[in-house]
Amino acid sequence: MKSQPVFIAIFAAVSLFAQEHSHQSSRILDFPDVPGYKTLKTDLHQHTVFSDGNVWPNIRVMEALRDNLDVISLTEHIEYQPHKEDIPHPDRNRSYEIALTEAKDHDLILVHGSEITRQAPIGHNNAIFIEDANKLLVEDAKESFAEAKKQSAFVFWNHPAWYAQSPKGNPILSDFQKKRITGGELHGIEVINTGDYSEESLALALENNLTIMGTSDIHGLIDWDYVEKGHTRPITLVFAKERSANSLKEALFAGRTVAVFNSLLVGKKENLVPLLRASITIEKAEYIDNTSILAVTLKNVTSSDLIFENQMPYTFYSSSPVFTVPAGRSKTLQVKTLDKKAELELKLKALGAYVAPKEHPIVTWNLTLQE
Numbered sequence: 077m078k079s080q081p082v083f084i085a086i087f088a089a090v091s092l093f094a095q096e097h098s099h100q101s102s103r104i105l106d107f108p109d110v111p112g113y114k115t116l117k118t119d120l121h122q123h124t125v126f127s128d129g130n131v132w133p134n135i136r137v138m139e140a141l142r143d144n145l146d147v148i149s150l151t152e153h154i155e156y157q158p159h160k161e162d163i164p165h166p167d168r169n170r171s172y173e174i175a176l177t178e179a180k181d182h183d184l185i186l187v188h189g190s191e192i193t194r195q196a197p198i199g200h201n202n203a204i205f206i207e208d209a210n211k212l213l214v215e216d217a218k219e220s221f222a223e224a225k226k227q228s229a230f231v232f233w234n235h236p237a238w239y240a241q242s243p244k245g246n247p248i249l250s251d252f253q254k255k256r257i258t259g260g261e262l263h264g265i266e267v268i269n270t271g272d273y274s275e276e277s278l279a280l281a282l283e284n285n286l287t288i289m290g291t292s293d294i295h296g297l298i299d300w301d302y303v304e305k306g307h308t309r310p311i312t313l314v315f316a317k318e319r320s321a322n323s324l325k326e327a328l329f330a331g332r333t334v335a336v337f338n339s340l341l342v343g344k345k346e347n348l349v350p351l352l353r354a355s356i357t358i359e360k361a362e363y364i365d366n367t368s369i370l371a372v373t374l375k376n377v378t379s380s381d382l383i384f385e386n387q388m389p390y391t392f393y394s395s396s397p398v399f400t401v402p403a404g405r406s407k408t409l410q411v412k413t414l415d416k417k418a419e420l421e422l423k424l425k426a427l428g429a430y431v432a433p434k435e436h437p438i439v440t441w442n443l444t445l446q447e
Contacts, residue, residue, distance in 0.1 A: 078228045082103040098221055099404050101327030103303055104144035105311060106404075113315035113332065113407040115325055118147040120187065120264070120312060121202055121234060125159050127191070129154035129295045139298045143309060147324060149189035150175055151202045154213045169207035189233065192220045196241045197250035200234040200377050201262070203227075205325050211276065217252075221252035221261040223226055230328045232264030232289050236339050237274035240243075246276045249284075263329065264289045268310045268335045274398040275433040278342060282383035282432060287328055288312075288343050290335025310337040315347060322414075345431040352426050352439045355382060359406060361443045363416055370392050370445065372422065376401040384424040387438055390414070398427065417445055 087367060098377060109115050122136050123129030133150055140148045150171045170446040172188045179186040189204035190212055198217045203224040206212065211227070212220045225229050225392045236247030239307035247265075264287035280289040281288050292309040302309045315332040316323040327333070334343030334351055359373040376382050393410040401407040413420065431437045 090132045103142065103308065104379065106144060107313055107336075107351070108375070108377050109353050110315055113317060113327075114319050114323075115351070116146040116314045116316050116319060116327075118149075118184075118287070118312045118314050118324070119143075119145055119292050119294075119309060120147070120149040120189065120204055120232075121151050121191075121269070121293045121294050122148060123152060123191075123293070123317050124150055124171050125163055126150075126165060127154075128156060128158050131297065134178040134299075135295075137175050137178040137182070137184060137186070139294075140184055143298065145184065145311070146319065147185040147314070147321075148175075149187040149193040149204045151189040152209075153193040153200075154190045154209055168213060172209075185319075185324065187321060187324070192217065192224070193255060197248060197252050199241050200238075201231055202234055203229040203231045205229050205321075205447060222254055225259075225261045228289075229259040230264065230325060231262050232266060232287065233262060234266050234291075235269040235272070235281070235293065236277050237272065238266060238269070241412065246275065247280060249280055252254070257311065258284070263287055264333075266291055266335075268337050268340070269293050271307070272308065273337065273340060274343065275430075279429065279433050282344070285331065286333050287331045288333050290337060290342070293414060307338055311333065312336075313343075313351065315351075336380060339383060339428040339430040341380065342427075342428070343431065345437055348426075348429055348431055349439055350438050351443065352382070352429060352437065354381075356401065356439075356441070358422075358441060358443060359421070360408075361445055363445070364410070365411075368413055368415050370413050370417070370420065371408055372411060373408045373442065374401050375395075376403055376407045377443070379403050381428070382426065383428040384439075385427055387423040387425050388421070419444055 097160050107115050113233045124133045152171050154168050179382050184433045187204050190204050190209040194217045200324045206229045207227045217296050265281050266289045268290035290312045291308040313334045314327045316327040355378045357375045358373045360371045381403050390411050425436050
């Protein structure tokens with residue numbers, strides 16, 4: 077009988093470990109699929125102790141699972157190794173291998189990547205879908221990019237507006253980047269990195285047909301750097317034909333992405349508008365009894381608050397023309413249509429979203445009305 081409390085304690089400990097290892101979390105990131113594509117939630121710029129991060133690679137996998145991500149990449153600096161005296165590793169693929177051991181038991185796609193780290197004007201660039209990080213470690217940066225292309229990597233320019241590289245806080249598109257773009261060696265650009273949104277980087281993306289990216293660039297813990305500060309991590313939504321690494325890669329090269337940070341969404345119009353339309357479902361649309369006031373209930377099915385402004389010729393009753401539909405919740409609008417309609421085009425400007433610097437997209441939903 078004396079062994080019973082010990083058994084109970086062991087059982088409780090095992091149960092707690094099982095719960096912890098399931099990576100259940102209330103902070104999950106959630107976004108809908110769009111017509112024709114699966115929406116993959118990705119964070120493709122992260123660090124561990126195998127470069128200048130502060131955690132072991134398996135922690136990045138666990139954090140991603142808690143955030144409900146579909147894909148991550150650990151992009152260690154191949155040249156910058158501040159922990160090498162304590163964690164010597166001549167093999168620059170080691171971080172990926174450790175993370176892969178953790179990820180293989182979970183429904184998470186792990187993409188092999190590295191960060192090419194040089195002084196301006198070259199700057200920092202992530203190469204993902206690589207085969208061997210060691211071969212990128214060469215003296216001439218041009219050879220690093222050429223090797224990444226040889227490995228069929230997708231390469232994107234990291235935090236180009238970072239003041240440590242660009243003191244004015246604006247990205248500088250040098251001849252080096254121009255040659256990499258025209259040579260098919262640079263394919264994307266971060267418009268959101270950590271908490272910074274760069275309009276100038278968005279302009280460069282649109283001018284040069286670069287894929288729009290958003291990343292956490294996490295070095296510490298997601299909980300400390302984001303969650304405890306009231307933020308979700310920045311991510312890139314990738315619209316893929318299926319949930320696979322090959323389909324993800326095809327979508328990145330095709331530029332089908334939206335960068336997200338909290339209630340900020342940034343992307344090309346052809347990608348962002350379908351996402352916003354799918355993010356709001358119409359739960360109800362019917363007239364209030366004995367009135368020509370239409371009650372329309374909108375449901376936000378994402379994990380981001382969505383901010384809109386009325387763009388219809390009709391005004392709202394008892395509501396500002398600017399309103400928020402909170403993440404995962406509903407909002408009822410009362411639209412004064414003046415007379416009863418059989419159909420209505422709900423037309424809203426998405427104020428938290430950008431398709432170009434200072435340009436918000438207009439989104440419409442066609443409603444069939446009930447009396």
